[in-house]
Amino acid sequence: AAYRLRISNVGLKASLNFRIQSHRMLLVETEGSYTVQRQYESLDVHVGQSYSVIVRADQPLGAYFMVASTRFLDDEVWGVATVRYSGFSGGPSSGHPPPGPDPLDYFFSMHQARTI
Numbered sequence: 001a002a003y004r005l006r007i008s009n010v011g012l013k014a015s016l017n018f019r020i021q022s023h024r025m026l027l028v029e030t031e032g033s034y035t036v037q038r039q040y041e042s043l044d045v046h047v048g049q050s051y052s053v054i055v056r057a058d059q060p061l062g063a064y065f066m067v068a069s070t071r072f073l074d075d076e077v078w079g080v081a082t083v084r085y086s087g088f089s090g091g092p093s094s095g096h097p098p099p100g101p102d103p104l105d106y107f108f109s110m111h112q113a114r115t116i
Helices: 106-115
Strands: 002-008 015-020 025-030 033-040 042-045 050-056 063-071 078-084
Touching (some): 002 042, 042 106
Antiparallel strands (some): 015 063, 063 078
16 A cells, blocks of 8 residues: 655744655655655655655554654754554554654755755
């Protein structure tokens, strides 16, 4: 199965990095316009930006971390959720939430923006 997610940063200050453990995201839209489709392991979403991605549920039956963490701030803040595959009756996500890029790495964000 494939799912379209709309990722928006409606904040006032912090850029975010969004990722889902062991899943790649196919970027299909940015700011209401279709874009060249490209796979990403994580996406930087700056204040006021919105993206649509396609995520395939192609991993083994289980639970996976979904993370949004702040970028370019001295104190990194994480929001963590769990994505559970239908039919999975096990416990919580295994391992640790996937790390994002270095929170102060501007080069990563600029390089990614140039690929969109």
